[in-house]
Amino acid sequence: MALAVAAVPESLPAVLTLAMALGMERMAKRKAVVRKLTAVEALGSVTVIATDKTGTLTENHMRVDRIDSLDPERAVRAMALVNDADPATGAGDPLELGLLEFARQQGVDTVNLRQTCTRLSEKPFDAAWKYMRVTVQQDQPVSYVKGAPEVVMARCRLDDEQRASIQSTIDHHAGEGFRMLALAWAPGETEQDLHWLGLILLWDPPRAEVPGAIAQAQQAGVRIIMITGDHPATARAIAERIGIAVTGVMTGQDLDKLSETELAQRVMDTTVFARVRPEHKLAIVHSLQAQGQVVAVTGDGVNDAPALKAADVGVAMGQRGSDVSREVADLVLLDDNFSTIVSAIEEGRSIYENIQKFVRTLFSTNVTEVLLIVVGAMVAFFLVGQGAALLLPLTAAQILWVNLLTDSLPALAITTDRNLNVLATRPRDPGAPLMDRPTLLFVVLAGVVGGMVALGLYGLLPRWINDPGRVQTLVFCYLVFVQLSFVLPARRVNLLSQRNPWVIGALVTGRLHRWSR
Amino acid sequence: MVALTQESLGNFLSVTPLQPLDIGVLAGAVMVSWLAAEVIALLLRRNRADSRGVK
Numbered sequence: 154m155a156l157a158v159a160a161v162p163e164s165l166p167a168v169l170t171l172a173m174a175l176g177m178e179r180m181a182k183r184k185a186v187v188r189k190l191t192a193v194e195a196l197g198s199v200t201v202i203a204t205d206k207t208g209t210l211t212e213n214h215m216r217v218d219r220i221d222s223l224d225p226e227r228a229v230r231a232m233a234l235v236n237d238a239d240p241a242t243g244a245g246d247p248l249e250l251g252l253l254e255f256a257r258q259q260g261v262d263t264v265n266l267r268q269t270c271t272r273l274s275e276k277p278f279d280a281a282w283k284y285m286r287v288t289v290q291q292d293q294p295v296s297y298v299k300g301a302p303e304v305v306m307a308r309c310r311l312d313d314e315q316r317a318s319i320q321s322t323i324d325h326h327a328g329e330g331f332r333m334l335a336l337a338w339a340p341g342e343t344e345q346d347l348h349w350l351g352l353i354l355l356w357d358p359p360r361a362e363v364p365g366a367i368a369q370a371q372q373a374g375v376r377i378i379m380i381t382g383d384h385p386a387t388a389r390a391i392a393e394r395i396g397i398a399v400t401g402v403m404t405g406q407d408l409d410k411l412s413e414t415e416l417a418q419r420v421m422d423t424t425v426f427a428r429v430r431p432e433h434k435l436a437i438v439h440s441l442q443a444q445g446q447v448v449a450v451t452g453d454g455v456n457d458a459p460a461l462k463a464a465d466v467g468v469a470m471g472q473r474g475s476d477v478s479r480e481v482a483d484l485v486l487l488d489d490n491f492s493t494i495v496s497a498i499e500e501g502r503s504i505y506e507n508i509q510k511f512v513r514t515l516f517s518t519n520v521t522e523v524l525l526i527v528v529g530a531m532v533a534f535f536l537v538g539q540g541a542a543l544l545l546p547l548t549a550a551q552i553l554w555v556n557l558l559t560d561s562l563p564a565l566a567i568t569t570d571r572n573l574n575v576l577a578t579r580p581r582d583p584g585a586p587l588m589d590r591p592t593l594l595f596v597v598l599a600g601v602v603g604g605m606v607a608l609g610l611y612g613l614l615p616r617w618i619n620d621p622g623r624v625q626t627l628v629f630c631y632l633v634f635v636q637l638s639f640v641l642p643a644r645r646v647n648l649l650s651q652r653n654p655w656v657i658g659a660l661v662t663g664r665l666h667r668w669s670r
Numbered sequence: 671m672v673a674l675t676q677e678s679l680g681n682f683l684s685v686t687p688l689q690p691l692d693i694g695v696l697a698g699a700v701m702v703s704w705l706a707a708e709v710i711a712l713l714l715r716r717n718r719a720d721s722r723g724v725k
Contacts, residue, residue, distance in 0.1 A: 638704035642711035
């Protein structure tokens with residue numbers, strides 16, 4: 154009975170669950186809501202973060218930086234006219250409102266312009282054709298077109314030299330990290346043979362905290378991959394600006410041409426994937442996982458759901474994410490911010506370390522108890538054979554009391570430990586056992602030391618103390634105090650922990666117990 | 671009330687009052703074990719930090 158009580162770490166399931174739950178609460182305070190408890194453990198061993206660009210790495214506040222046009226006056230008027238936002242009420246798409254605001258700053262009375270140039274017809278924007286057209290009544294009907302540069306350019310009347318020049322301008326601005334919209338116009342109600350007006354340069358600045366978070370993640374041995382639907386040059390420019398080392402940019406078209414083996418090789422050395430579709434994202438995740446990587450993937454659209462589900466840690470966006478993406482994700486970022494993923498990884502690693510700490514505490518003290526009881530009982534029976542009185546080292550009630558004092562409060566307090574510098578080490582091998590070699594060695598060595606000293610007291614004290622009850626009480630008290638003392642060395646898993654008042658409080662509470670009449 | 675609880679607990683745990691000398695022995699034994707565990711933990715921590723490639 155005493156042996157069973159000593160050998161079983163009764164508080165382990167409760168402490169494990171509490172450690173995870175407290176970790177989830179801490180993550181929620183840092184704006185990362187964990188939807189699945191198992192993700193907490195996976196977060197600690199993430200080796201690759203495959204992240205979106207727009208909104209996650211950038212602010213997703215598109216503003217007009219400038220226009221590149223030979224006829225800026227007409228271009229600014231076009232920005233106000235081929236626009237569905239309402240200048241009077243301020244209702245409409247944020248991007249279109251931004252265009253109106255820019256036109257206003259250039260001195261255009263947008264409300265008056267809309268009233269004088271009445272809209273005759275329109276073709277709304279759609280992702281299938283990537284432009285919108287508005288025909289307004291000026292002196293005569295005039296059509297304005299706004300859309301993706303390559304689409305608008307294809308509808309303009311331009312010679313080869315002009316096309317090459319415009320394409321060169323587009324590539325140049327994309328290389329600076331700008332997103333672009335093109336403007337064109339033509340008399341009458343038409344979408345063909347347009348006159349090229351120019352480019353609107355849009356700037357979506359990187360979030361201020363992202364470069365720091367990326368540096369932190371890279372220092373922690375986590376690779377960052379950018380996966381975006383944007384132009385490759387824009388993606389490269391943003392990646393370089395935020396500190397992702399760009400070793401090459403692959404597009405969705407490039408990925409389609411690769412065999413499985415080639416893909417496996419490229420995903421390991423490419424950091425920016427542009428113009429990709431959700432199915433490419435899934436292929437990248439599978440390829441990384443096949444090579445033993447632990448992958449966290451961000452996603453917001455319905456089409457991202459398979460990649461989020463396949464990833465070791467699927468990360469959905471709380472603000473702009475679809476319901477479907479949030480439903481399948483393991484982690485939801487309340488602020489859609491990349492740096493929150495790094496915070497979550499930090500918490501995940503910290504929780505794992507805390508679990509190792511209380512495993513060390515519980516098992517090392519259990520080894521002490523088992524050693525004392527098994528060897529002590531054998532010695533006692535041997536002495537009985539020699540005619541001595543039977544004195545077992547501890548009774549079952551005493552062991553229960555020891556466990557009550559030493560396993561519960563200190564182990565619970567350890568779950569609140571804040572571990573410094575967990576991001577200074579490489580990710581844990583996902584296949585590594587919780588009871589790794591240093592932990593096992595600590596458990597055995599510290600447990601044996603505790604057990605040997607207890608046995609020494611048990612064997613030697615009867616030479617000087619004739620009262621067997623006093624010897625048993627002394628051994629019992631030793632066991633309580635030594636187990637409480639082992640909490641401190643057991644916390645030295647790796648580098649440093651912050652001072653934890655809860656642990657100190659638990660130790661003091663344990664030591665305040667009164668054991669004698 | 672406190673005394674009664676202490677007596678009940680003492681009976682339940684089958685313990686007897688300790689003498690001042692016992693307290694000294696107890697403190698010494700705990701101190702030795704604790705220091706030994708600290709040394710073990712520090713040695714293992716350094717080894718572990720090396721093997722994980724701390725930067």
